[in-house]
Amino acid sequence: MEGLILGLSSGASCFASCAPFLIPALAVEGGSGRLRRLGLLGLFLAGRFLAYAAVGLAIGSLGAIASGYLAPATDRILLRSGWALGGFALLAGGLSGLEGPAICSRLGMGRGSRLGARLGGRPRPGLSVFILGLAAGLNLCPPFIAAAGRVVELGPLGGLGYFVLFFLGTSVWALLLGALPTLRRRAGELRKIARITMVLLGSYFLVALGVLGWS
């Protein structure tokens, strides 16, 4: 129960951490129909759910040992991995859809290439959104850390349950985003802008925050 309340109350903070992943992703596929967008949103949330469930299970199982590992140093490593993974997902998603620059095809991430398709190019946007959801879920925001702290004593099932409820609580705001109307008129422009934004965000997250650890 506490997990649910914590999730509901930390809406703004969760939105802040997940927004860089979700908003460009939604805008990229925007204009393609309400149902399709809800489906993509669902995939995003599924990715997040998987991440939260895994973390809840892991911490619950490790129990007291985990609290020793939740020192600032490991916090930092987890944080950086989260950024790196998320950055990579954003970068792949953005590059695989950009028209124009020859870089895409040079990297083998052009529209028709198999690598691009694997990583979530236009043929498979669902996968890239799923990975984005996973990355967003692993992103350590303060409520997440607080939840992790509480879960230490709960054991594997308790930890899982806590994080599931936490996830439900935080997902409420995400549903609000899904209800936003698309800007039909500028859909094409928005899509292009969103792709560039994803590349910028992805590079920053992956290189500056993830690999190099410069906050």
Place this chain on the structure above:
Amino acid sequence: MSARLRANVGAALGLAFALGAVIAVPIVFVYSDRLASALGKLLRLEVDPALQGGALVADFADPIGDDDGPSGYEYPLGYALDRGELDLTRYVARAPEPRAVWSDESAFWQLELTFAKAVPTGLGGGGFRGPAVHIYIGLEGSASGSASGSASGSTQSAFGEGELVRFDPAHPWDYVVSADGWSPAGEIRSADGAYRASVETSWDVSKRSLTLRVGLAKAPPLLGSVLRGRSSWHYVLVGAYDPGREGRFAAVRGSANAHDGGGGRDELAPRVFDLLVPAGSSQAAELGSENEGAGMPALVEPVLVGVSAPSMVKASVDAREGLAAKAEREAADEGDARSRSRSALAGLSPSEDRARLEELFSLGLGDRACAAAQARLEADPRDYVALAYRGALTAQRADKAALVTEKVELVGQAYRDLDAAVEGSVSESAQRRVSILMCRASVSSAVPDEVFGKAAQGAADFEEAASLARGDEALELRCLEGAALAFEKAGLSGEARARWAALALFPALPAGVRLELLDRGIEIQK
């Protein structure tokens, strides 16, 4: 609507809007400070704590002027220290910050101390020459999950003889942070001696503060556990710097010499000049508790820094309403007294007016006060009190002026008088100087800060007046309150907070001041 009509209406609206814009520009700039404060009240933003060193969790005020140990201590003579250099006035503990910004890449814990007076050593690093500081930190509960496994800390000093105090056995310490103005960095060490690291120090002369940053990234899990919301017990001790002693705290003998302080009662006189004590205790009692016969040094108690529970007092709505009602009654009583005094002064002649200039001014009888000030100045052009009052009265006229240009001119004129009065009265008696300073300070606090930028100067004037008014408690109170409000107006909320905290230590506070303190979450000392 035909297209032409629509076009005309559109153009007319556009024109109206544009004219509005033309007028709005200069008006907004003239009233920009009011607009800014309205925005402030609407938005109520705070600067991200990570950029300030972490969220504030504990803010302790230490009485000003208690830098004499148990009582009667004298400073060592070697550095010719000024009284107040060893006087701790404020101790702030912040929540540990996991994201370091504009600093090295690690989580840190920031602690801040403020002194009554700060004189730098003149070396690089800007440390203060007088104090040496030891902060003993005991962590709450047993060290569950820590690598070392051992449970408690120590009740002895970390530095051999050190400060000649004992620590409360109910709260043994686990870590000690030490710093002084002559060393480039501070140090932290653990009770068992296993952990030692340096602590970043930052000295600010204008704020008279020392900021300590304890890095937590490579610290043992126990210290890192403060990130998980563990409360801690802090002993904050200030001594006189002596490089020759372990721990750098100078000894205290019967009489002071170049290295040692004076006024020590016996061989076990604690080497602590100022101590932060918890509510309900007193520095004199704690530092005077040594028992020479039994060889037991003085026992000191820590203050609680609760990370999970905020230290701000949240009074109930009823209590606040009660205070507000009381403040209103007090104000009404004051108003009655003033109107009575006014009618008593009705029948005075101009020459009698001259003698009662201050009274006329405080009762709001502006015209007569103006005439009285003029008369005084004619008789003696160096009557700085009269000059100051004339300046203040001019500023009052500015407030009533209709045109903005007139206002600006009158304020400029007022300051010419006020500045001249303040500059010329440096050698006057304390009483006269206080009146002059308060005149200028009141005007500075009243004029828009965005336009004139005088709030900080006003605060300084109030402060000087407060120090001069030391004997008169009511006056000192008014000056401190004025200083606090002026600092807030100037946007220096940290300074303002320190003054509010100092006000909280006064024994008899009027309801209005208590209300202000309550609204700012400052606990009033009983």
Place this chain on the structure above:
Amino acid sequence: MGRTASSGRIAARALAVGIFAYEAWFFCAAGKTGDAAAGGTIWALVCTALFAFATLADRLALGRGIFFSASALAFIPSFICHLLEERGHMALTGAEVIASQVPFCHIAIATSILPAALFRTLDFPARLSGARSAFYPMLAYWLLSLVTVGRGWCSWVCFYGGIEDGLSSLPRKARLELGGRGPSLRRLNFALLAFVALAGLATLVPVYCDWLCPFKAVTEYSEPSTARSYVALIVFVGLFLGLVVALPLLSRRRTQCAVLCPFGALSSLLDRISPFRVSIDRAACVSCGKCDRSCPMLALDPEQRAEGGPASSCVKCGRCFEACPKRAIGYSFRGSSFRVLPSGGFLAELLSPALLLPFTAMSFGMIISTAFSAETMTRLVHLAQTGSFLLGGAR
């Protein structure tokens, strides 16, 4: 330039100049004494003269351009001297950050707006109130500019833009042709805004200020000590030399403002709120394309001309007015279009957007500049008298 001005027009503009002169005196010099009064008066005279040049002599783009560039040039010494007087050094150290004493720059509004809205937290170590460079006053000025000049801020008020505005108008011919890239550069600009806003939201750090601000090269900077700060320094200096100096000189366009500035992008989005815009008289336009080549923001191209006005990135600088041989482009009120009209009577000219916008915008710019440009004049006076550029003590 080529059009006979009616007496009504001259009278209306003369009146405007008179009002402007009074305004300039009031904000720059009134209530000041000594050096400050002298410096303020000099600046007031400069502004009034340039306003008169822009309106009475009908050289809008040039008058505005000189004012804008002079204002920006005067900003730098004032800012640096302030830092030296208040802190004793130019570099930003941890002490100032912790004390929240960093001056708040308007560009940071783009990174701060989302965290401020969601968390009530300002992710910039600035004072909230108490000085012109504090957050709330800056926010107030930005809101004011939105409802008055819109993105005109970028060509009349912004003390950073003046540098490249001046540089981009220096060369006679463009060596590097960027025409036609308007739409993609605009997209990049908006993407950068989204990046800065979202990254700032996720990390609660002013990402633009940390990594991308070219003006750090000439104002305030963090003392480089780690690898990261050296990389950042290289980026700042590189962006400054590239986007603010070199590219404007080569291409005659304002590349930093058009591409990199997130604040500009934000103002573009909200430009619809302002009462003024630039529009084209389609009846008079002959599609010669000269305005496209003259626009420093790449806001004009054949599609935009067909739509009747420049894109949202238009900064209302007026360069296209003089470039157009038919004078078919000019200021208009929001909701109506520009029409090439014969010179009208006194009232029509007084209330025309061609006079009201320059008056509003230049007043705005002049008042903002009193905090620094007028002060630089004061410093020059002080220098002439005492040999020192620094004024003793804080102002």
